[in-house]
């Protein structure tokens with residue numbers, strides 16, 4: 001099996017490229033699957049698409065984390081994210097750029113193929129949509145799939161959607177890219193800042209009862225002023241943390257609507273003065289470290 005991960009932006013046709021590549025493999029008698037991954041963003045947001053190709057049936061359904069090939073439809077993406085993340089040591093990156101491979105700087109030195117797919121697309125189909133030209137580059141750079149199958153897949157897939165003439169023009173774009181692709185080695189040395197964790201720190205997001213009250217001449221004010229109202233009194237079920245299971249992931253802390261969970265020594269501690277017993281923490285804990293138990297009040 002070999003796996004290809006496409007990096008593009010919404011509207012650039014990365015998903016169609018991944019699907020057309022799978023179709024080309026199928027036309028050569030192989031098994032292939034492809035699927036995209038994108039969030040709620042609109043055009044221009046980074047998106048990924050994946051293609052798996054094998055001689056046998058493919059049963060893996062996950063995203064591709066350790067690809068054999070990475071394809072970059074939009075050169076600007078290599079400035080903002082490490083597209084080589086997870087790429088196998090002997091893998092290859094194929095980039096739409098006017099640069100030669102040795103002029104491309106990435107996080108590590110790697111086999112690299114470059115193609116000016118944007119110019120080819122503009123000259124051949126009249127639009128800067130590079131998803132078909134890049135397929136020709138994939139054929140040339142990887143040697144895994146024939147350009148004839150690529151052309152047939154493009155005519156079938158894009159022709160069905162855009163019309164016969166447009167399908168044929170896109171196939172010509174792929175053939176031109178196949179002929180102009182340059183293969184070499186990209187330079188190492190580009191640094192990327194680590195991605196910020198999506199969970200904020202305690203200091204960044206103080207919630208409800210997790211912060212102290214503010215005493216002024218007028219009395220208690222601010223978010224913490226409700227601390228005088230011990231709202232935990234209406235609880236029927238209480239969350240109980242199993243410290244052996246608690247990994248300190250802070251998911252419960254983040255989701256608790258009352259701010260009734262503090263992290264102490266990397267373990268979740270419930271403040272029962274304010275916990276309303278809603279059970280959200282039990283529901284959200286990925287490690288089953290919280291159990292809601294009927295409360296016995298004496």
Ligand code: SF4
Pocket residue numbers: 241245246247248249250251252253267268284285286287288289290
């Ligand atoms: S979500 Fe579960 S594992 Fe994570 S901190 Fe809370 S109790 Fe611990």
Ligand code: SF4
Pocket residue numbers: 238239255256257258259260261270274275276277278279280281282
């Ligand atoms: S039961 Fe609800 S209020 Fe109590 S700690 Fe869990 S999430 Fe917070």
